[in-house]
Amino acid sequence: MHTLYQFHLSGNCYKVRLTARHASIPIALQDVDIIGGETRGHAFLKLNPNGRVPTLVLEDGRALPESNAIMWFLAEDTALLPADKWARAQILQWLFFEQYSHEPYIATRRYWVAFAPLEARKTKDHMLQPWLDGGYAALGVMEQHLAAQDWFAAGQFTIADIALYAYTHVAHEGGFDLKPYPAVLRWLDRVARQPGHMTIAARA
C-alpha cells in the first residue's frame, strides 16, 4: 500500500486523500508535524529534499512530492483523468493555475490566519491585503469559467476540480467571502455531492 506523509488539515494533502478515495486506491496516512518543523528534519528531507507535504511513498520506497503530481499519478487510468489529449491539457492548465494563482494566496492566507503560531502571525501583517487581492482575482477567474460550465475541464468531474476544491471550500477560514461568487458556490456543492465524497476532516 502507498503511504501518504501528510498534515491532515492541509488542502494539498486533502487533494490526495480525496483523489485516492474516488480512484478506490487504499493509502496509509502518516501524519507529519509541519508546524513543529518535522518537514525540515533530516528523516523527512530524505523523502523530499524540498521539505514539504504531501509526499507519497510507494511500497518499494520511491517517493513522490507535489500534490498535483501525486493526484495525476493516482488518477491515471480512472475517470478522474480522461485520456484525451486536449482534456489533459486543460486539466493541467487548471492544476498549474491552482498552484501559481490560487494556492499562494488562498491557502497561504488561511495558514497564517488560522494555523500559524500566534507570535509568528504578526510578521505577515503586511501580506494580508495582497493575499486577499490575489485570492479574489483567482476566484474571479473561476467564477467566469463556472458561470458557463459545470466542471473545470473535459466536461466532467476530474482532478482539476479536486485540486481547486481543496482550498476553495475552506477559503472562509482565511477570511474570504464567497457570496459574490455564486457559480463557485454551486460548483462547491456539486463536488461535495459526488458519490464517494469525503470531508477534509475524515480520516478514511
Place this chain on the structure above:
Amino acid sequence: MHTLYQFHLSGNCYKVRLTARHASIPIALQDVDIIGGETRGHAFLKLNPNGRVPTLVLEDGRALPESNAIMWFLAEDTALLPADKWARAQILQWLFFEQYSHEPYIATRRYWVAFAPLEARKTKDHMLQPWLDGGYAALGVMEQHLAAQDWFAAGQFTIADIALYAYTHVAHEGGFDLKPYPAVLRWLDRVARQPGHMTIAARA
C-alpha cells in the same frame, strides 16, 4: 499553425519556444506588451481570463494558458515526454516544483530587478531578500538532485529540464550567483549542448 501569444524575454514563454523547437512543431509568435498592460486588456482576457502569457492558440481558436501545460501538450508523443507512468509523475513533480518553489522567487526577482518600470521597482524593495532566500533554497534542491543525476526525470532530457532551464540560466539577471551550485552549472551546459537548442533571444 499554432500561435504563441508571448513576451519574448519571459522564461515561461521561452519554455514553450524551446519545447516546440525540440518537438519540431512550427509555431507563430505574437508579441504581447505585458509591461504596458496588454495582458489585462479586453482582447487578451478573452483568450486567457487569467491575463498571462504564454497562451497558445490553436488554428481552430482553442486557447491554452500556463507554460507547463502548453509544454506538456506540445511534447506528447515525443522523446521530451516519455510514456512511462512513473517517469511522467517525476516530470510533473519537477514542473510543479518549478512553478511553486522556483519561478515565484527566481523569475519574479529577475522581473523586478531587470525589467519592471523604474518607479515601480521601489515598491518591491522589501521583497528582494525573501526572493533571494527562496530562490537559493530552490537552487539547493536542484543542486542536490543534479549532484547524483544528469537530468531531472526519467534519466533523459525532458520538458522538466526545459522548464527549469528557462529561468535558471538567466538567474544572474535577478542577482543570483550560481557559482556555489556546480552541478546546476554543469546541467545548464548539458541542456545548452542539446542538438537543436536555441537561446532565449532567438526568434526562431
